[in-house]
Amino acid sequence: MKSAAISASDVARIATLAKIPVTTAEEKKLAIGFNATLSVVDKLFSIDTSTVAGTHQVTGLVNVFREDEVDVVHMLSQEEALANASRYYNGFFVVDQIIEQG
Amino acid sequence: MKLNTLTLRQAIKKLRQKEISHAELYQDVHEAIAEKNEALNIYLALDPEAVKKAEAKPDAALAGAPIAVKDNFLTRELITTASAKLLEGFRPPYESTVTTKLQRAGGVIVGKTNMDAWAHGSSTETSDFGPTKNPRNPAHLPGGSSGGSAAAIAADMCVAALGSETAGSIRQPASWCGVVGVKPTYGRVSRYGVVAMGSSLDSPGPMGKTVSDCALLLNSIAGYDSQDATTSDRSVPDFTRGLDRGVKNMKIGLCYVDHPKLAGTPASDAVIQAGKLFEMAGARYIARANLRFLLAKSHYGR
Numbered sequence: 001m002k003s004a005a006i007s008a009s010d011v012a013r014i015a016t017l018a019k020i021p022v023t024t025a026e027e028k029k030l031a032i033g034f035n036a037t038l039s040v041v042d043k044l045f046s047i048d049t050s051t052v053a054g055t056h057q058v059t060g061l062v063n064v065f066r067e068d069e070v071d072v073v074h075m076l077s078q079e080e081a082l083a084n085a086s087r088y089y090n091g092f093f094v095v096d097q098i099i100e101q102g
Numbered sequence: 103m104k105l106n107t108l109t110l111r112q113a114i115k116k117l118r119q120k121e122i123s124h125a126e127l128y129q130d131v132h133e134a135i136a137e138k139n140e141a142l143n144i145y146l147a148l149d150p151e152a153v154k155k156a157e158a159k160p161d162a163a164l165a166g167a168p169i170a171v172k173d174n175f176l177t178r179e180l181i182t183t184a185s186a187k188l189l190e191g192f193r194p195p196y197e198s199t200v201t202t203k204l205q206r207a208g209g210v211i212v213g214k215t216n217m218d219a220w221a222h223g224s225s226t227e228t229s230d231f232g233p234t235k236n237p238r239n240p241a242h243l244p245g246g247s248s249g250g251s252a253a254a255i256a257a258d259m260c261v262a263a264l265g266s267e268t269a270g271s272i273r274q275p276a277s278w279c280g281v282v283g284v285k286p287t288y289g290r291v292s293r294y295g296v297v298a299m300g301s302s303l304d305s306p307g308p309m310g311k312t313v314s315d316c317a318l319l320l321n322s323i324a325g326y327d328s329q330d331a332t333t334s335d336r337s338v339p340d341f342t343r344g345l346d347r348g349v350k351n352m353k354i355g356l357c358y359v360d361h362p363k364l365a366g367t368p369a370s371d372a373v374i375q376a377g378k379l380f381e382m383a384g385a386r387y388i389a390r391a392n393l394r395f396l397l398a399k400s401h402y403g404r
Contacts, residue, residue, distance in 0.1 A: 057288070059332060
């Protein structure tokens with residue numbers, strides 16, 4: 001199995017989605033970087049894991065639940081939650097609109 | 103003797119036996135900070151009340167010892183930025199479990215240490231508040247992302263420190279600064295109130311001048327936390343037990359790059375010397391050149 005290569009236009013698309021301005025020269029450079037990372041993933045495929053059981057995490061924990069109760073001790077008041085906000089209105093955070101209406 | 107050069111254990115012992123006072127210890131720590139912090143850029147925030155807090159807990163396990171804390175642990179009383187401009191001036195509305203436990207065990211936070219911004223880096227160069235320099239040689243880097251904590255120990259600006267690791271961020275700066283760092287198993291130490299890097303991997307851990315200090319510090323921060331559902335509920339062993347057993351018959355491996363540029367450098371000589379010390383102490387020491395680092399465990403693990 002081999003991972004798909006990332007092209008400069010793939011980088012441009014990711015940059016647009018992430019709202020990060022990237023120059024054409026940077027697109028090419030980042031594509032090289034992405035592909036170098038993917039080549040490491042390809043090397044991982046070279047290991048025979050057919051006899052190894054899957055390990056998703058190391059704690060051995062399964063289905064961690066707690067009582068469905070309000071945890072008052074760890075609850076922040078609206079004032080505390082907004083204390084560091086650069087903009088707020090009527091007790092809510094104010095953020096830029098990121099999804100177009102229509 | 104400058105008291106800031108003491109190890110955590112030495113400081114605790116001398117404080118307990120009233121051989122030294124908290125005021126004397128903190129004065130030497132703050133002298134080192136005043137002398138070197140501007141040039142080395144290690145602390146981003148300092149607690150002026152640290153000595154008062156220390157004097158209030160002489161009987162606790164850590165006896166009021168001065169501890170440096172990486173700036174990604176939320177601390178109510180000290181600005182927390184994770185070295186990111188975006189969080190400049192951020193006053194956390196709650197405290198991380200690890201710093202709560204540290205303080206309950208009698209540790210006192212001297213200040214918050216510089217790191218790679220958001221812990222995304224391995225050199226402390228990417229901090230939005232400027233890079234940290236390596237106290238052993240300021241022309242070199244301290245490593246990262248817990249570079250400030252490692253440097254604080256190397257510069258004797260604390261007696262021990264807290265760092266966090268996702269993939270090398272405790273062990274690598276500890277190594278670059280010539281101190282000790284332990285990356286605990288994931289789930290052993292709570293991530294609650296630690297600015298996340300990789301939530302399924304992040305492991306807060308102790309850093310210090312000796313292995314024994316790290317074990318002692320780990321004792322005070324490890325354990326189940328109801329606020330972090332991925333912490334293990336297995337009981338916490340005493341990590342200081344067995345430290346006096348030595349390394350006899352232990353198999354110590356070193357895989358190194360055999361390159362003319364590295365031969366004869368002080369760092370290379372120090373590693374070779376460390377290997378000799380292990381052998382003298384009875385360990386089986388095996389050095390191998392130019393092993394494949396990637397997938398080393400799969401290739402050589404058995």
